[in-house]
Amino acid sequence: MVWTKRLGYGFNGNQSPTMLLVPRSAKGKRSVRKKSRDNHTNAIDMLATIAADLLLESEKSFTAQVIGGPSNPTSNGTLKKEHLFEVKPIKEEAFDQGSCSESVSGSNGGCALKEHGKLNSDVRSKNPTQTELMTKCSSGDCGYPFERHSPCYAECWEGNLAGGIRALNQCEPLANRSPASGKVLETCILGELMQLDSKPSALVSSDSSVKAPSGEDHIPHNTSFPTGWWEEKQLHLDRDDDDDDENCSRCTHGSTITSKVFRSHDKQTDRIKKLLMSKFRKDSPFSTNGDFPNSVVDKKLLFSSRKIGYTRKRTQRYPFKRRKCFERGLMSTYDEAANFEYMSNLPEINMKVENFDMDASLHEANIKSAHITGQRSIHESEDFHVKLRIKSFKVPELFVEIPKSATVGSLKRMVMEAVTAILRGGIHVGVLLQGKKIRDDNKTLLQAGISHGDKLDKLGFILEPDNVTLSPPLLTNHEEPSPLLPCNATEPLTRSPSATPLADPSTIIALPEFPNPSAVNSPESDHNSFHFPMDVPLQDDHQDETSSDSRALVPVLAMNMNALSIVPIQKPKRPEHSQRRIRRPFSVSEVEALVQAVEKLGTGRWRDVKIRAFDNANHRTYVDLKDKWKTLVHTAKITPQQRRGEPVPQELLDRVLAAHAYWSQQQARLPTKPPPAEDCMLN
């Protein structure tokens, strides 16, 4: 699968870059992209390339760190393409972008980012657990736990956006938030949907004339979330996102297009809204306090949330699309650490937890006696059961950058798009125990230490974006929809024979609609293969690691929003098509046909060659034929020992050489005028 990260850079007004994008026009673009695609990209290389080749010629001192990536990083320290980087200049002063007030008056959301960044930086530097975070933030201006509120963040947003996002950051004393703060979630989600601006977005039209600051670049994204079931629900108004070479032109010309998209999106939104609202009304575990949600409801809830994301997946342009027109855009990033703010607004899951309390000594002694806690007894089986209360899942952090002139509705859309972008990339669950990520899926809870009551308090779950692609076996056929797993997804989770106790459906309930893992393996898949949460052993690393491990998908340490940062976007471009085509080596007979056609037609008429010799071979494009010819010529020139694959008869290779020579000569002879169609070296 082709991996891509959308990198980009933007400016806060006329100030320093805050985000790094790799513009299409950048000199080093290619190498960056290449490197990015390489399986084992060295972070320093990446950094150096970016720093040297791209935007900041004068700033060549950068540091890079991994801020996220596969949960099973290679143990050799190299980085995989899925890893997320943050790159920032060593000299941070150079990127000072001014104070909050400046931003408010003259720029855009930079203030929020900055302040937010500061705050996060503060807490992140300790690689804190949630508890620590809350403590930390409680001492801030706000006085409320950071869990759900970042005063600076909210403040700035209010300043910049006239309160547009205030609802998302409502400050609420912890005590007032009943069970697991579910209420806030409800408010936010509902609020989002209900208030979605139904206007075609003045923002777009007004800004569409704004000249894009720079090109942008895509790298095909490797991530392919299983597509299928939701697609039928989509409104096919969206253009293919792949041919993204267009500048603002598309947006500019296409104000109608844009409007359409938005309108339809609004319809869609309405539907979702209704759906969600009914769901909430009926099922919401958050409607009353003291009433803990049960797992079933939770599943439904999450399901709904995710559904939103998927459903909207195609109807919504990826933020960056419009970004070019806005001259600003939305950056989303994954910062699984310390993002409680956002977390509180997303598929947060709150589960009532039964009591549980395991006696460590019993475990260690491996005694197989049932242990009764509270009212419920443990199974008489060999294992004790651990009951967990998942107060919340962390979800990736988002950063939004949007013009002051933007409407609140558009802001909401952007946020939603960002959410969608992340969700559609797929997520899995990470488990943290006392801040340490448990990476070995094969460990038993006992081995991992998830058994003692005291430790369970420090058990954390985290929703992590999948940085890997689901292999396309069932997608090669582009038409076969992925099975939609039922939301009462207990079964998919237990399918794996290697499932650990964690996969017990009674404890893990938050992963409703992952595809059947058995369906995502393909011969083509490699280490990038999708790992179904919890039941596939990690290959490279069986050691627990602290979250500060650079290979872990974890907190951004001391993240400074002024810093130049590369923010990968979870934007799998047209997932249904972006898969690298399966490799299909040419058979000898195909080579024969190709050679014959080229002998006849020459080397500059691949379309004709295609029609002539491969008209019925749908998978062979004229580009393929051209490429094959290229390799054939090369093959013919090297020694047989150097050749690989199915050997091509020397006779054919000789003909290749002869034809190549002949047509090269023809081409040299008539550079501008190709030989007549009837011409043929064999004539």
Added chain:
DNA sequence: ATTAGGG
């Protein structure tokens, strides 16, 4: 859409 080349 095709062609031509680099990756």
Added chain:
DNA sequence: CCCTAAT
């Protein structure tokens, strides 16, 4: 095979 610039 992919990605693109250039036609």
